[in-house]
Amino acid sequence: MSNILLTHSRSPAGSGNPLTLGAIVLLVLGAAFIGFAHGALLAALFIVGAALGVTLYHAAFGFTGAWRAFIVNGRGEGLRAQMLMLAVGVILFFPVLDAGQLFGAPVRGYVSPVGLSVIAGSFMFGLGMQLGGGCASGTLFTVGGGNARMVITLLFFCVGSVLGTVNFDWWTSLPHMAPISLVDRFGAGGAMALSLLLFALVAAITVRVERDRHGSLEKEKVPDHHGMQRVLRGPWPVMIGGVLLALLNFLTLALAGKPWGITSAFALWGAKGAMLFGVDPTQWFYWQQPANAHALASPVLADVTSVMDIGIILGAMIAAMFAGRFAPNLRIPLRSVLAAAIGGILLGYGARIAYGCNIGAYFGGVVSGSVHGWLWLVFAFLGNMLGVKLRPFFFKQPPAGITKTA
Template identity: 65%
Template sequence: MLVTLFFFVVGSVLATINFTWWTSLPSLPPISFVQSFGAIGGIAVSLAIFAAIAALTVVVEKRRNGVLEKEPASPREGFSRYLRGPWPLVFGAVALALLNFATLAIAGRPWGVTSAFALWGAKGAQLIGIDPTAWAYWQQPGNAKALAESVFADITSVMDFGIIAGAMLASALAGRFAPSFDIPLRSVLAAVAGGLLLGYGARIAYGCNIGAYFSGIASGSLHGYLWAVAAFAGNIVGVRLRPWFFLERSFVRKIDG
């Protein structure tokens, strides 16, 4: 994971070098369901799309497997389940919605993650003698201000630090915190390639599955759905390539904590 994160940062800052080239390409105008149909109409359109996706998923799953896969039963009950997981899917969905609302109220914008990685990469570049202020991306007022200040003054960076700390705490509580440095070379190569693609792609797409997809759809923008279509196509390719990079196992290791 650390290898992936490092090259995610590298890919993000590399994307800022020629970011203006990407933004100069022909593009569609922004399309907002909220602006086109009003708040109620925009929500209705999104709910209709969600229903269509859910119905299609049910049809495809039943045709392939005969029945729908059930949510795995948790070996824990009560407070222990919420402390150590796994959470019920509905509970997780509600928590994400509430946290995104809290982010909007506190930060003044929908939840985003990856802009901080570009900032970290730019500050790292400065440490080794590279001047990112010569790149147009870092000459934009907001980005220039973030680069000049401490990372702890950047809301997205602080949130990312919290996410990393929270993920480590959650894995420790679940009994799954087990750092390992015995990583096959192919897996390392996958982490490097995947990290670079994630970082570069997230920057030119104005976000990852959080900022571009989750928050894009939540804000009523068509681009969130377009991102989902492209991500789905990429996942098909990734699943095909996965056996080459990773040792696939036919069993799931049980962890009882």
């Protein structure tokens, strides 16, 4: 279930399209440049990012659209796909995180404090999802897919992210509990059993709600393509997309030593942009932390998250070209532009103070056994509920019973 309507028009599909060939060449050259400049490991993560972009696009794996479909219409396939993704994730992650190493290299999860900053930030992020038209991963793959409006969301996402670093120390000083790891508390087996039970409970609730409202579960539409054509041009089943995202996240853990993340790069891009206008982010607490200070002082392409984000955009672009759907449309209603700007700022600011987004905090946090990931899910969902209520002011609404993907 996609976050955004990519375009109504189509471009020539397939590998014979010069734009497709150009994008593939750009991917290869980008990997080669990153490899020579910053090492083979970063080049490999760039390719993993591209694979994530292809998967997100072809499976139309959305968080924003999936949550809105459940809130508005009681359709839960997207949420069930998320639960499957998380289930595969904890099965892969928990034993490795419990051991503290993978293939002899140290690994760590995203385990963050549980407190008011997570509650406020995740609620802001959830609200921003519905106004901005996407989450963190959704913004990247729809930008790569050719959605011009989402470029605006991405720009203000970066603005909001850097604003979130200005008073990050104040937010983190609010009442909170120390990080809680289910893996540390219950061991890999106990944490896995508890998590799988919760995933099954959420999935069961979506099934009950959907059957109560519609009498049956929504069936997958008959695809236009089959066999290798479907592999190259999509669409892929959303459940397959969830499994692939979990596997690619685990590959990220193996290569980078940490789970997949997205929005720390947006804060970095925003801070570097602010420096061009004479602003000195190094005076802020967030950028005085060793890892963040190092990232700010280094080239963007030396940053793991930035490299993977760029890879996601390029991978989604290649997927859109193979599907024949890469055709940016610059005719964007003014209210939609306003929603993208407001939503982008909320997304960026919320992600910083909540220790991450739908990928770093929700996906990465839950598969790391962090309680803050579950807290993020609850309050981001509540933010989505408010965002759904506010959408009619900004967007022309579809007829009753239809969930528009924009």
